[in-house]
Amino acid sequence: MSTYDVTVIGSGPGGYVAAIRCAQLGLKTAIIEKYNTLGGTCLNVGCIPSKALLDSSHHYHDAVNHFEKHGIETTGVKVNFKQMIDRKAEVVAQTSGGINFLMEKNKITVYQGFGSFKDATHINIASDGKTETIESKHTIIATGSKPSSLPFIKIDKKRVITSTEALSLTEIPKHMIVIGGGVIGLELGQVYNRLGSQVSVIEYMPKIIPTMDSMLSKELQKSLKKQGIKFFTGHKVTAVNTDGNEVVITADDKKGNPVEFKGDYCLVSVGRKPYTDKLGLENVGVKVSERGQIETNEHLQTNISNIYAIGDVIKGAMLAHKAEEEGSMVAEIIAGQKPHIDYNLIPGVVYTWPEVAAVGKTEEQLKEEGVNYKVGSFPMRALGRARASMDIDGQVKVLAHADTDEILGMHMIGARAADMIAEAVIAMEFRASSEDVARSSHAHPTYTEAIKEACLAVAGRAIHS
Numbered sequence: 265m266s267t268y269d270v271t272v273i274g275s276g277p278g279g280y281v282a283a284i285r286c287a288q289l290g291l292k293t294a295i296i297e298k299y300n301t302l303g304g305t306c307l308n309v310g311c312i313p314s315k316a317l318l319d320s321s322h323h324y325h326d327a328v329n330h331f332e333k334h335g336i337e338t339t340g341v342k343v344n345f346k347q348m349i350d351r352k353a354e355v356v357a358q359t360s361g362g363i364n365f366l367m368e369k370n371k372i373t374v375y376q377g378f379g380s381f382k383d384a385t386h387i388n389i390a391s392d393g394k395t396e397t398i399e400s401k402h403t404i405i406a407t408g409s410k411p412s413s414l415p416f417i418k419i420d421k422k423r424v425i426t427s428t429e430a431l432s433l434t435e436i437p438k439h440m441i442v443i444g445g446g447v448i449g450l451e452l453g454q455v456y457n458r459l460g461s462q463v464s465v466i467e468y469m470p471k472i473i474p475t476m477d478s479m480l481s482k483e484l485q486k487s488l489k490k491q492g493i494k495f496f497t498g499h500k501v502t503a504v505n506t507d508g509n510e511v512v513i514t515a516d517d518k519k520g521n522p523v524e525f526k527g528d529y530c531l532v533s534v535g536r537k538p539y540t541d542k543l544g545l546e547n548v549g550v551k552v553s554e555r556g557q558i559e560t561n562e563h564l565q566t567n568i569s570n571i572y573a574i575g576d577v578i579k580g581a582m583l584a585h586k587a588e589e590e591g592s593m594v595a596e597i598i599a600g601q602k603p604h605i606d607y608n609l610i611p612g613v614v615y616t617w618p619e620v621a622a623v624g625k626t627e628e629q630l631k632e633e634g635v636n637y638k639v640g641s642f643p644m645r646a647l648g649r650a651r652a653s654m655d656i657d658g659q660v661k662v663l664a665h666a667d668t669d670e671i672l673g674m675h676m677i678g679a680r681a682a683d684m685i686a687e688a689v690i691a692m693e694f695r696a697s698s699e700d701v702a703r704s705s706h707a708h709p710t711y712t713e714a715i716k717e718a719c720l721a722v723a724g725r726a727i728h729s
């Protein structure tokens with residue numbers, strides 16, 4: 265029987281990073297993946313394919329709507345949707361292939377098969393009707409998540425779909441009705457809106473991206489509405505029915521009156537749920553919460569001391585970079601080190617255009633916690649860089665402690681906010697004050713000048729607004 269110091273179940277960004285870090289630390293490591301491609305949700309049906317389609321559709325949108333203004337005349341620009349989907353598949357294949365390379369480079373044994381616990385130190389791997397058992401001193405559960413739905417919705421994967429199907433459609437929908445105005449609904453809603461679909465977003469809460477700072481919800485909804493997406497916030501979906509190629513959705517509006525939506529596709533994007541099906545947790549007694557999340561302590565250790573869990577399958581933000589940080593951390597803990605993650609500083613990003621990015625506390629949270637804070641904000645339209653590229657929507661908002669000036673949160677919407685948020689994370693990791701950032705030179709002309717200006721604005725001394 266093969267024996268390992270560490271076995272990782274699941275090869276998503278949590279699992280494969282954990283495996284690489286274990287191998288770097290000299291631990292004999294194996295990874296088990298049920299699919300025949302590595303990389304999990306993120307690489308195969310999540311982060312990477314969605315960004316590939318966002319980029320392709322953005323190019324098309326620019327060609328149709330902005331090129332002329334830039335002095336570029338085009339005729340006959342049209343979408344080859346099959347090519348767009350094929351390119352996305354190529355990007356996914358390249359990226360997943362890269363993980364195979366990294367496994368080989370780090371001498372990690374890859375098992376393709378379904379992993380389940382036989383007991384706390386033995387794992388069965390089922391593949392092609394055969395089962396092999398391996399022995400492992402430690403196991404890291406990184407089995408990720410699956411799309412969740414509403415109890416009355418039947419996901420038929422043809423007309424009533426999840427993000428997985430929306431990333432591989434064979435036609436551009438005429439009218440896509442999106443249930444859930446969160447990250448997936450807005451990113452994929454924007455893809456299809458740019459490609460010519462009518463897109464209607466039905467959101468239960470009074471605002472879209474409801475957990476983010478209200479400024480971001482408001483600004484993003486304004487921008488996306490301008491681009492043609494229709495929003496129905498405060499609407500409670502009560503039924504989803506299909507009739508041939510038509511999907512009929514009924515919902516109660518803000519006043520409780522029933523309204524009907526008819527489209528050819530319905531994307532259900534109301535969140536994701538942890539995935540632990542047939543993992544054999546009952547064979548070892550690993551505790552799972554009411555929400556299906558594997559319970560861990562602050563060392564990401566389950567109630568069984570040699571079994572750890574990371575990523576989407578445990579509590580916290582369902583984000584690839586959160587899973588990656590946890591993957592590294594758990595490997596280092598197993599190797600006897602004492603790493604730490606500041607969960608307050610895991611950034612959240614929505615890759616729409618304008619992009620939305622945030623880190624730290626929202627204004628609503630600071631109010632609720634009774635923290636005395638100051639606000640500085642700066643509009644993108646006041647930046648020379650933004651006018652040069654015609655990306656003038658959005659703003660940066662900085663929240664700093666009223667007494668110490670320490671930055672407590674940064675919330676931005678605008679071009680390249682997804683990349684700019686790294687500056688905020690680093691500043692906050694080093695517990696910078698808004699004055700520290702305001703006094704740091706930012707290259708001109710760049711979008712990052714909005715961060716400097718927003719920090720200057722905390723002290724009421726922005727230069728360009």
Ligand code: FAD
Nearest residue numbers: 274276278298304305306310311379408575576582583584
């Ligand atoms: P996963 O990536 O879900 O990987 C788990 C792996 O475990 C899977 O490959 C699964 O097959 C395997 N597995 C499960 N059970 C077993 C078993 N018993 N035996 C063997 N293998 C098993 N996050 C971001 O940060 N940025 C983004 O831009 C982003 N975009 C997204 C877009 C979409 C459409 C979706 C759906 C998600 C997106 N996410 C994004 C979220 C991100 O994909 C997840 O947070 C991330 O993949 C979680 O990583 P993980 O390693 O915990 O699990």
Ligand code: NAD
Nearest residue numbers: 444445446447448449467468469533534535536582613614
């Ligand atoms: P989400 O939690 O971001 O959004 C779900 C939305 O659905 C929320 O706004 C919620 O209020 C709404 N909702 C819930 N029940 C509803 C109902 N009955 N009717 C109408 N609306 C309802 O979830 P998601 O968009 O499905 O994404 C799942 C996970 O994947 C998220 O945790 C997210 O972090 C991750 N993800 C991240 C990225 C990124 O980082 N850019 C991109 C895609 C997905």
